[in-house]
Amino acid sequence: MRYGFDIGGTKIEIAAFDDSMQPLFRQRVPTPGEDYSAFLHCLVKLTQEADQQFGGKGKVGIGLPGITDPHTRQQLAANVPCLTGRNLKRDIETLLNRPVAIANDCHCFALSEAHSPQTQDYSVVFGAIIGTGAGGGLVVDKQLFRGKHGLAGEWGHLPVPAQLFRRYALPSFSCNCGLTDCYERYVSGRGLLALSQHFGHPASNLPELMHSYRDSDALAQQIFHRFIAVLASALAGLQMLLDIDAFVLGGGLSNIPEIYPLLPEAMRENLFAICPPAAILAPVFGDSSGVRGAALLNDAERESL
Structure with a gap:
């Protein structure tokens, strides 16, 4: 048995999978986000209940937001x-008396989607999150690549190229990470809305x-195509650097269907002529990828390649 935990600011979700990754049960409880002892107790209780239900100790993987200091x-x-x-x-392994794999939630998403029928023939798969923020994960030959500091896939905090500012008269945005003009500030949900507001569109939400845009509003179409150009620049850069297959x-913006036909063509001007754009795919497992990827962690992760 494999148990995956998807931990967020408001909920903890656990799901159990068999060896063929078929889901057997799923449960959600509120996250005790302010009390560490209560948080640990919650994970232990959910795990022990699953053990009792399935008659043995399951492998545990945890996906959660944030980062892990590689030294401490x-x-x-x-x-x-x-x-x-x-x-x-350390603490949860002691309490559960078994190994526990932990990864960033974006990495879990990427790992899950790299183990799907639509990606089975691709060696290098990148899961790109465009939701509240912009993050991701890199999976090579079905193995999660984290890097020395666990930062592999943090494309959202790379800087937008100067040529895009000149071409599209983009505003300069500071980022909560402490840097300026990060991709996340332009291609996340709040980034697209910020662009809309900057260019004077009256829409109050996405x-x-x-x-x-779908009603052929000229300004909305200009704004959305600016968004596509910035996102295409980011993905093409990743493809050139890592030779991404797919x-x-x-994230929430992945539900916008217009993105999928527009991105490949927009990526072409940022790629060598001999290099076709990587496949741009919608998620197969979507919101379920968090727990599913966490459940895969024990069998499919490594620190370096």
Whole structure:
């Protein structure tokens, strides 16, 4: 048995899978985000209940927001404050008396989607999240690549090229990470809305903006094509650097169907002529990829290649 935990700021989800990764049960509970002892107790209780239900000790994988310090193994998780400064891996392994694999939730998404029928023939798969923020994960030959500091896939905090600012008169945005003009500030949900507001569109939210786009509103179409150009630049850069075979998009903006036909053509001007754009794919497992990828961690992760 494999258990996957998907931990967020408001909910903890556990799912159990058999050896063929068929889901057997799923449960959600509120996240005790301010109390570390209560948080640990919650994970232990859910795991023990699953053990009892399935008659043995399952492998445990945990996906959560934030990063793990590669030296101290302490967490930094703004959305789950009680985890910051804690060595979750050590503590939960002691309580459960078994190995526990832990990874960033974006990495879990990428790992899950790299183990799907639509990606089975691709060697290098990148899961690109475009939702509240912009993050991702890299999977090579079905193995999660994290890198020395666990930062592989953090494309959202690379800088947007100067040529795009000149071509599209883009505004300069500071980022919460401390840098300026990060891709995340332009291609995330709030980034697209910020572009809309900067260029004077009256839409107060993304559904309104996309309704205007589909209704042939000229300004909405200009804004959305600027967004596509910036996102295409980021993905093409990743493809040139890593020779990506396929991108699987995740997050709220991955539900916008217009993205999929527009991105490949927009990527072409950033790639060598002999290099066709990588496949741009919608997620197969979507919101279920968090727990599914976490459940795969024990069998499919390594620190370096």
